[in-house]
Amino acid sequence: MYWIVFCCIIFILTSKLNSSGSERKLVRWKLNKNPLSRNLKFSLFVAFILWVLLGGYIYYQTNIVNSYWSKTKQQNFRVAYEKRLKKFEYHNQPEISDVNLQVELYPQKNSYTINGTYLLTNNSDTNISDIHIQKLLKEQVKISNITFDIATKPDSTYLDFGYLIYSLEKPLKPKESIAMEFTQKYSVSGLNISDVETKIIKNGTFFNNKDLPTLGYNRKYEISNAKERQQLALAPRKIIAKKSNQNELQNAVNGDDGYKINFEIVIGTDKNQTAIAPGTLVKKWEKDNRSYFHYKMEEPMVNFYSIVSATYEVSKSIWKNKNQENTALEIYYQKGHEYNINRMMESMQMSLDYYTTNFSPYPYQQIRIMEIPRYTQFAQSLPTSIPFSEDLGFMLDIDDTKDVDMAFYITAHELAHQWWGLQVAAANVQGRHMILETLAQYSAIMVLKQKYSKEKIQQFLKKELEIYWEDKGNYESKEKPLIEVENEDHIYYRKGVLVMHALQAYIGEDKVNLALRNFIKDWNLISPSFFQEKYPTTEDLMQYLKEVTPDMYQNTLTDLLEKVTIYDCKILDVICRERNDKNYELRITVGAKKYHILENGTKQVAPLKDWIDIEIYGENADGSSKIIALKEYKLDKNKSSFTILLSEKPSKVSIDPYYKLIEKNTTDNQKQIWFP
Ligand SMILES: [Zn+2]
Structure with a gap:
């Protein structure tokens, strides 16, 4: 609106300029002595007043109702966070072992209230004397009513960083647990220009547990850019720890707040929306013109979950394991976005077949894919739940004659994380x-x-x-x-x-x-x-x-x-002759070089002792291409020749047709066979 009014002012002024001729505009601006007409003057006056008032309103909303964070202010805050709190990075903390949430979403008001209980368990072998809580550093998020079921003394020294310490009057011994309750509210007050949030929106709410209170120091608030750190006199920071870092070996990529939790949640939302979180839908009801959903995980899961709510259509199917036990497959999507549902559903079925046959059983009773708005440009796999951006699978235009079915592929990739990430977590180190x-x-x-x-x-x-x-x-x-x-x-x-x-x-x-x-x-x-x-x-x-x-x-x-290994392969020469017995004798000469890229970046020639594929194609009666032979050769020279006897007439030869070798130029990897 502010900019629309500004454009109106410019339009009024330039319309006068234009009426005086559009050439040499800026010169005319200075020279034009004709006064503006009375009507134009009045419009300009009204627009100017409106513009000033809007500017004032925006300033009030961004700087007084919300406090505007300039880049410098943000930088200073992050530097202070690191300088004052880094000492707590590996401070011994309990782990979240149970999560129970009562969530009230108000999508039309862009707000929520969460009343939560965490059970915190001391999984270390030493006593824990204090609990460190980090609030999500967002102005829209407020935390209140943090209480424990044992006596504590709050310490608000670091309150400016949303970092609260509770000293336990009696230390938490190994294997002991305490319950912590909290209330977290999210609301957008005034205009929120500096920090546009798309997590709680009218139709398509999506956020995960990283928005809820976490335990201890959080590296994500540090300045990560190496140049910026140097300018601010901060010590260089390793983005990811080496594999020898004992502290990070005990942390999973998803964080160190808990490695396995029991999970239960009740979500209230708008009457026409469906709210989704991990687990079995225990109960669904309506109250006070709102819809409620109660989910419970029957099995333990990693401490990683999302809360989603939107107006959804649903497509359902059942996958059966080898014992004929059912897993419910559900795809929640926006009406009109059904193009790739069948591809995604088939991919879920085939992925479950492959992964359970080859890796391990699927531990839960359902998998849900939920379409989320394109503000989010990714899909993410959380226990039983896969929030999936509309841009990635739902809205892809796939033509099977020329495209790879990426809706199918991305679904299979996300399903695979139910094994890689959610059954096996990786230590938070290189690799x-x-x-x-x-x-x-x-x-x-x-x-x-x-x-x-x-x-x-x-x-x-x-x-x-x-x-x-x-x-x-x-x-x-x-x-x-x-x-x-x-x-x-x-x-x-x-x-x-x-x-x-x-x-x-x-x-x-x-x-x-x-x-x-x-x-x-x-x-x-x-x-x-x-x-x-x-x-x-x-x-x-x-x-x-x-x-x-x-x-x-x-x-x-x-x-x-x-190692970092790269190749340079090519077909140098192909000679083919038809023999009297109607077989074809093909003589192929190939060139191959291999290099290792060393740690310091130098490219070193490496001895070639590699298995490399040669594929030979022929033609079907309709002229389309078909594979007539695929052979693997061990190459140990930069130039090698082989003779192949074929019963069918070859038309083309290709080296490394399945891209087993990391090679930059693959244009010389094929050669047509010409018969004299
Ligand atoms: Zn992935």
Whole structure:
């Protein structure tokens, strides 16, 4: 509105200018001596007054009703947070073991009230003498009524940071628990220009437990940008800890507030909306023109849950495990967004089949996908719940003749996190995203392979390789091997899926799955026997993979996951002749080079002893292409030739057709065969 009025003023002024001719506008502005007409003058006066009043209103709302946070103010706050509270980063705290929430959502007013109870358990072997509570640092969030079921003394020294300390009059001994109650309210007062929030909106509320009170110091409030830290005289900060960091080995990626919780929630919302959280829907009712939903998790789950509410249509199905036990599959979507529901539902069915056969049972009784507004550009997997941005799956326009079915693929990837992330958590150290994301990528492509042709898989892998090289340019840091990946998503997503797909092609899908099955068996935090002493790292994962890899592929395993290896392959020459016996003799000459990228970034020539695929295509009667041979050769020279005898007429040769090798230029990997 403010800017509309401003534009009106400019329009009135320029309309006068325009009437004097549009050329040399700025010069005319100074020279024009004709007075503005009376009507124009009056309009200009009214618009100006309106503009000033609106400006004043906005100032009042942003600076007095809400306190406006300039960049400097935010920076100073973060610096002070780190300087004063960092000492508590690894201060011994209990863990959340039970969560019980009463949530009242008011989507039309962009507000909520949550009355919550946490059970806090001392899982350490030393006494705990105080509880540190961190409120979400958002102006719209207010916390009140924090009480415990034992005597405490509050210390408000760090109240400015939303950080409250409660000294326990009697220390909490190992294995003992205390209950903590709290009320958290969220409301938007005045105009909220500096901090636009889209979590509680009229139709499409979505937030997760990271918005609720957390325990202890929170690194997310530190300044992370290296240059900014240097300018502010802050010590350099390791984005992700090394695998030797004992403190972070005991923290999972999802945080250190709790590793396994019991969960129950009642959510009230607008009458026409459906509210969704993890667990079985125990009861649903209406009261005071509002709808209520009571969910309870029958099994323990990781401390990671979301609260979603919107006006939904629902598509339901049932998946049966091998014992004929049912899992309810539900997709909640906005009316009119049903395009890809069948693809997503089929992907849920096929993913559950594949993951339960090859990894471990699915521990819960339902899985729900919930469409969320496009303010959020991701899908996220929480126990039994997958909030899924409308842009990612629901609204994709997929043409099966030319596209890869990404609604199917992303669904399979998110489902895979019900294993990688929610059954096996990764320690919060380097390589963590290989365990979470690369394994989800591997799982998803295996499901994609069950449904789609080799050509589709090729198309998918080719695109992943291209995105890898494109996105690599966005990172200044030296390329790390996958087992040490930090936040470089081109490595853990793109290269991850390429190398894991390659690994199963070399050693066999069964062997990779056996390794993953053993890995999940030993590290499944949902299992009653698991007690968190440390979470797994890629070093642990590698043990399982090495165990199943035959000797002849051990170096390949190292090249794929533990080193940065790149190749340069090409088809140099192809000669084909038809023999008297009607067979075809094909002589292929290929070039191949291999390099390792060292820690300091230098590219070093590496000895070639690699298994490389050569695929030969022929033609169907209708002229379409078909595969007539796929052979694996061990190359140990930069230039090698082979002769292949074929019973069908070949038309094209391709080296490394399934993108097992990380290679920049793949345009010279194919050659048409010409017959003289
Ligand atoms: Zn993921």
